[in-house]
Amino acid sequence: MKLLKRVLKWITGAILVLLLLAFLVGFIAYWRSTNDCERTTAPTSPMKAIVYCDYGLANLKLVDVEKLTPTDDQLLVRVRAASVNPYDWHFVEGTPYVVRAMGVGLRKPKDTHLGVDFAGTVEAVGKNVTQFKSGDEVFGGRGGAFAQYVCPRATRAVALKPANVSFEEAASVNIAGITALQALRDKGKVQPGQKVLINGASGGVGTFAVQIAKSLGADVTGVCSTRNVDLVKSLGADHVIDYTKEDFTKSAERYDVMLDNVGNHSLSECKGVLTPAGKYVLIGGGGAGDQGFLGGLGKALWAVVFSKFVNQQMGMMMADANHNDLTILADMMQSGKLKPVIDRTYKLEQVPDAIRYVEQGHARGKVVITVE
Numbered sequence: 001m002k003l004l005k006r007v008l009k010w011i012t013g014a015i016l017v018l019l020l021l022a023f024l025v026g027f028i029a030y031w032r033s034t035n036d037c038e039r040t041t042a043p044t045s046p047m048k049a050i051v052y053c054d055y056g057l058a059n060l061k062l063v064d065v066e067k068l069t070p071t072d073d074q075l076l077v078r079v080r081a082a083s084v085n086p087y088d089w090h091f092v093e094g095t096p097y098v099v100r101a102m103g104v105g106l107r108k109p110k111d112t113h114l115g116v117d118f119a120g121t122v123e124a125v126g127k128n129v130t131q132f133k134s135g136d137e138v139f140g141g142r143g144g145a146f147a148q149y150v151c152p153r154a155t156r157a158v159a160l161k162p163a164n165v166s167f168e169e170a171a172s173v174n175i176a177g178i179t180a181l182q183a184l185r186d187k188g189k190v191q192p193g194q195k196v197l198i199n200g201a202s203g204g205v206g207t208f209a210v211q212i213a214k215s216l217g218a219d220v221t222g223v224c225s226t227r228n229v230d231l232v233k234s235l236g237a238d239h240v241i242d243y244t245k246e247d248f249t250k251s252a253e254r255y256d257v258m259l260d261n262v263g264n265h266s267l268s269e270c271k272g273v274l275t276p277a278g279k280y281v282l283i284g285g286g287g288a289g290d291q292g293f294l295g296g297l298g299k300a301l302w303a304v305v306f307s308k309f310v311n312q313q314m315g316m317m318m319a320d321a322n323h324n325d326l327t328i329l330a331d332m333m334q335s336g337k338l339k340p341v342i343d344r345t346y347k348l349e350q351v352p353d354a355i356r357y358v359e360q361g362h363a364r365g366k367v368v369i370t371v372e
């Protein structure tokens with residue numbers, strides 16, 4: 001008995017020491033967390049870019065920074081348009097807080113540049129680049145897209161923009177279009193004739209998803225609010241559920257695939273409207289104001305456990321932007337099968353207003369930044 005007490009005492013002591021150490025390491029890492037804001041000198045060849053030295057929308061500034069120079073494998077793209085995603089406000093706010101510990105920056109953002117999705121004109125290429133040339137009109141994704149120039153790697157998320165697609169439309173594709181495509185084609189494995197439900201059908205991802213699900217031959221149900229019913233119908237949805245009047249999880253209908261862009265229903269409610277072999281694909285959820293420590297990741301982790309106990313496949317998907325899928329989306333736009341929906345456009349200096357609008361969680365399609 002005495003021995004057991006001593007062992008317990010030692011274990012408790014060891015746990016307390018470890019906790020204290022973890023706290024000290026976290027505390028030091030927090031105060032050492034910094035970025036290049038204090039080290040910046042006046043640019044010799046300037047370009048305009050949105051930067052933020054501290055978390056929070058109020059800290060976004062449009063400033064002159066050093067113009068980018070492409071490496072041997074990169075393109076220098078003069079940005080004509082960029083688009084805003086919830087992804088951007090996650091970085092601006094540093095939420096959910098767990099992402100700060102995952103390398104985004106504990107006290108201050110490590111990378112002070114913002115934006116991902118862009119479309120523009122190639123101004124120069126590195127010496128190893130054979131896929132693109134000066135003058136090409138391209139679109140894709142690269143960190144720091146809220147700026148006059150970006151330098152994507154030629155083999156990564158960049159593709160030629162179809163001539164019949166505007167820069168604004170092309171800039172809206174990368175994150176939202178690729179997420180919709182990969183969620184439905186790869187994770188949902190949508191087959192012609194299957195019933196597909198898209199929760200959050202009127203947002204950035206949803207407006208692409210409705211059109212992509214239709215082109216995969218599915219019978220599509222979109223869920224949105226009253227003011228967006230006509231929009232979702234016009235994108236090709238066979239059925240539209242107005243969530244202000246009807247809760248789709250209470251319906252008798254069963255779906256082969258559910259793409260959940262909102263995450264506002266429990267996993268068991270969603271499972272209840274899936275067919276026995278149905279698939280539930282969660283891509284995100286939670287508003288800018290309710291991220292807390294884990295945000296939508298909490299539900300994603302729960303889905304890993306939950307899916308072990310049910311027949312249906314239920315889980316989260318993270319999109320992987322790449323050249324091939326951008327080319328597929330470009331072809332769909334060129335042939336008229338896919339038309340980006342643009343809600344509003346803002347100028348580069350209005351990026352904070354644009355992000356504030358997307359943070360409200362009711363964008364209709366995409367919010368685009370025009371860059372002069």
Ligand SMILES: NC(=O)c1ccc[n+]([C@@H]2O[C@H](COP(=O)([O-])OP(=O)(O)OC[C@H]3O[C@@H](n4cnc5c(N)ncnc54)[C@H](OP(=O)(O)O)[C@@H]3O)[C@@H](O)[C@H]2O)c1
Pocket residue numbers: 085086087175176179199200201202203204205206223224225226228243261262264282283284285286317318319320358361362363364365
């Ligand atoms: N996993 C990934 O790789 C990945 C990639 C992209 C995005 N995401 C995440 O996916 C989510 C959606 O992204 P997004 O770009 O589509 O966002 P978004 O453009 O901000 O979507 C907003 C849309 O959500 C709809 N909505 C709000 N509440 C709803 C409700 N209760 N039921 C149905 N619809 C509702 C709104 O429609 P109403 O105005 O009609 O309410 C609005 O159209 C975000 O959480 C984002 O972070 C994840």
